[in-house]
Amino acid sequence: MAEGAELVRRHYPEASVGGFSRVNGSIEFYTRINALVNENSVVLDYGAGRGAQIDTERVPYVRHLKTLKGRVKHLEGCDIDETVMGNPFLNSAKVFQPEKPLPYGDNTFDVIYSSWVLEHVADPAQVARELLRVLKPGGYFCAITPNKFGYISLASRLAGNVNHTALLRKIQPERLEHDVFPTFYRMNTRGALSKAFTKADEVVVYDSSWEPAYHFNNALVFRAFKLLHGLTPPGLNAVLLVFVRK
Known part of the structure; x- marks a missing residue:
């Protein structure tokens, strides 16, 4: 058993049943996505990369929730x-330039989802405009991203983009260097998201506290972050979950 998984089981005894804790955030996020799609859905993974979110997932049930290929139409x-062109968890893929329109027609997708991408957006208005353009009326854009006011974002901003890769290499040694991109946090507050998606029909944003992720596989650090999560007031939790309906 991986050391990180052992730490989760030690501090969340329920993880011995199915391999996940009651505060597993991936289950929270991807369950909602699964509730929005069916076998006729056309779905876009925005910022899919090489498929690291699935490839590195250690819990079989969570891996199943994340793997939509074969359970949606496309x-x-x-x-x-x-690297997205080699992502095995997609039916097809395209590379795009962030300052240009997405390479899809209007009203193409029933659902668009994005995992740990919005923190890297330099132009929120342009990104929101394009996401809404390619989303069908009534469709959803779903995102998981750090809360700008959470401790993870604060630590990242204090470190700066110059030190970002080196810091993540120490904290998450399993992460590959080409999975790390500059961060801006311009789309990582409720206010910023509401402003960016002002033309959407509905914007639902809430913050959440999950299992500690940045713990160096150290039991003492894991315990300290678990305590921190318990003491963090609402609004300052580390993660934002975003659901935008066109």
């Missing part, structure tokens, strides 16, 4: 990095 992926 799963498209797009990214600014060419």
Whole structure:
């Protein structure tokens, strides 16, 4: 058993049943996505990359929730990095330039989802405009991203983009260097998201606290972050979940 998984089981005894804790955020996020799609859905993974979110997932049930290929009509992926072209969890993929329109027609997708991407957006208005353009009326854009006011974002901003890769290499040694991109946090508050998606029909944003992720596989650090999560007031939790209906 991986050391990180052992730490989760030690501090969340229920994880011995199915391999996940009651505060597993991936289950929270991807369950909602699964509730929005069916076998006729055309779906876009925005910022799909090489498929690391699935490839590195250690819990079989969570991996199943994340794997939509084969359970929807078509799963498209797009990214600014060419590694997306080799992503095995997609039906097809395209590379795009962030300052240009997405390479899809208007009203193409029933659902668009994005995992740990919005923190890298430099132009929120342009990104929101394009996402809404390619989303069908009544469709949803779903995102998971750090809360700008959470401790993860604060630590990242204090470190700066110059030190970002080196810091993540120490904290998450399993992460590959080409999975790390500059961060801006311009789309990582309720206010910023509401402003960016002002033309949407509905914007639902809430913050959440999950299992500690940045713990160096150290039991003492894990315990300290678990305590921090318990003491963090609403609004300052580390993660934002975003659901925008066109």
